[in-house]
Amino acid sequence: MWRLSLLLAGALRMAAQEVGRAPEAAEVRQYGLTIAPDGKGLPAGKGTPAQGRELFSAKCARCHGEKAQGDIGPPLVGGQGTLATKKPLKTVGSFWPYAPTVWDYVHRAMPFDKAGTLAPDEVYSLVAYVLFLNGIVPENATMDAKSLAKVRMPNRDGFIPDPRPDVKRK
Amino acid sequence: MLQLGVGLGSGMLTRAQELRTLGKPLSGYGERSPYVKAARTTRQSKTPEAGSSASPLAEQYGILTPSALHYERHHAGVPAIDPAQHTLLIHGLVNRPLVFSMADLKRLPSVSRIHFLECGGNSGSEWQPKTGVDVQRSYGLASCSEWTGVPLRTVLELVGLKPEAKWMIAEGADACRMQRSVPLGKELDDAMLAYGQNGEPLRPEQGFPLRLLTPGWEGNIQVKWLRRLHVTAEPYYVRDETSKYSDLMPDGKARVFTLMQEAKSVITFPSGGQRLPGAGRYEVTGLAWTGRGKITRVEVTFDGGQTWQNAPLDAPVLRKAFTRFRLPWVWNGKPAAIASRATDESGYVQPTREELIAVRGTNSGFHFNGIKVWNIGADGSVTHVEA
Structure with a gap:
């Protein structure tokens, strides 16, 4: 009996030292997705540029302009070939290195005043449309977890590590 | 010239005639003098929830920025978070995924340290010919506070990092669920999960009730309203570390993870x-x-x-x-x-x-x-x- 109570006391002491608790799997899912640049974490669903065009007009054009040329919100198209010029235009098409990252950002943060309301199919459609506008996928493309991960963005190799300190004194 | 003997100009009052008004009563939470007007920069915007306000550094004494004047940079507004409901999830490449309440975190050994915080975009105007006209508008996205919290290392020891764990995706509870990839290395020796600022809980603008603090690095990676740390093997190249906060060079290449704020x-x-x-x-x-x-x-x-x-x-x-x-x-x-x-x-x-x-x-x-x-x-x- 005393052995049992000692064990119990030990277990209680252990419990008292634990801080935090193990989450349920469902609880972890509720926190939402994290999407890797290789597409890991992308959910089921799919969409096409045609479906995206309609959604864009309804939910995105207000800020990004009817043709995604930018307005209150930044432009989402154009700029390819400008990064090394005096007036670089950084857009999804010219600057963003990974397509799944576009999916992640639209899903996580857009629309600006209604973030988190877009269903996976809607996000695939919108991303398909924006990639199409940038000439990165054809109009008949279908974007899903697999095809989006295979998209090669024009500026995929445009990012380099931090070389600082880089400024030498005269 | 300093005027000595202020108020002595026209007809000196005798001691008995001195006008005195009874002062204000005690108050629960103090306010500064109405004669003090220093304020952060604000400007008209169609999206005032996304933007920055600069700290009036020229009107700051000493090294501590008053919390109410700490610079702001928000991407989707300041969330109103009930600390009793707030939790931090740590999962991914860890041995024991854990959820922490604020009360849990406050049971762990804490530290207080004074550190500056600077937006990676501070002084962005200075790259262009039209440079900032004053300190506030050119260097004001920087501030300094005493921060209190749990060393990040303490919390990571509780979950136990797997050998392949090299990064963590830090996520905020703001509307855009701000995410940044944070490299796990000895550079994080002084990192903390902060809940205190200048002797009181964090201001909402600085991440109440919990933020990541990685002293010396750009502000954006020190994710505010911290709700999750997803431990990974690789960085995720999320929007705010590629499209933003990267440094475009003349050859068209952009430097990423330029985290250090140099002297x-x-x-x-x-x-x-x-x-x-x-x-x-x-x-x-x-x-x-x-x-x-x-x-x-x-x-x-x-x-x-x-x-x-x-x-x-x-x-x-x-x-x-x-x-x-x-x-x-x-x-x-x-x-x-x-x-x-x-x-x-x-x-x-x-x-x-x-x-x-x-x-x-x-x-x-x-x-x-x-x-x-x-x-x-x-x-x-x-x-x-x-x-």
Whole structure:
């Protein structure tokens, strides 16, 4: 009996030292997705540029302009070939290195005043449309977890590590 | 000229006639004098929830920024979070995924340290010819506070990192669920999960009830309203570390994970927009800071950089914190070009704007730490120098 109570006391002491608790799997899912640049974490669903065009007009054009040329919100198209010029235009098409990252950002943060309301199919459609506008996928493309991960963005190799300190004194 | 004997001008009152009004009663939470007007910059915007407000550094004394004047940078507004409902999930490449309540975190050993925080986009205007007109609008996305929290290491020990764990995706509870990839290395030795700021809970604008603090790194990675740390093997190249906060070089390549805020300083008095009332005695003062540790030296020039002299530093000089320098000065009433130049314990010397641009061009956008020159005119006006 005393052995049992000692064990119990030990277990209680252990419990008292634990801080935090193990989450349920469902609880972890509720926190939402994290999407890797290789597409890991992308959910089921799919969409096409045609479906995206309609959604864009309804939910995105207000800020990004009817043709995604930018307005209150930044432009989402154009700029390819400008990064090394005096007036670089950084857009999804010219600057963003990974397509799944576009999916992640639209899903996580857009629309600006209604973030988190877009269903996976809607996000695939919108991303398909924006990639199409940038000439990165054809109009008949279908974007899903697999095809989006295979998209090669024009500026995929445009990012380099931090070389600082880089400024030498005269 | 200072007026001595204020109020003694017209007809001196006798002691008995002195007018006195009963002061304000006690109050639960103090307010500053109505005569003090220093404020963050705000501007009209169709999306005021996304943007920045700069701290009035020229009106700050010492090294601590009042919490109410700490610079802001929000991407989707300031969320209103009930701390009793707030949790932090740590999962991914860990042995024991855990959820922490705020009460849980406060049971763990805590530390308080003074550190600066600077937006990676601070002084972004300085890359372009039209540079900022005053300290606030050119260097004001930086502030310094005493932060209190749990060392990040303590919490990561509780979950147990797997051998392949090299990064963590930090996520905020703001509407955009701000995410950044944070490298796990010894650079994080002084990182903490902060819940206190200048003796009270974090201000909502600084991440109430919990934020990541990685001293010396750009502000954006020190995710506010921290709700999740997803431990991974690789960075996720999320929007705010590729499309934003990366440094575009003249050859069209962009540097990523340029996290360190390099040594920087600026004279806050006399500075742009101020006016010296006349020749004579002044104290030149300003702030210096570096993400690489301690500031070891600040030099000041009065002749546009031809000659420099050391400015004494307030003691103690703290690691990765604002450092105050002060130098008595007698102005002879002639035009002067004044500037400060910081050196840190790594030997790094704050460069000129021209030296920075020679290496990085003008489209870099972020992480500007060049020397800021103020012109003092014969009339005492202090103005910025346009490129």
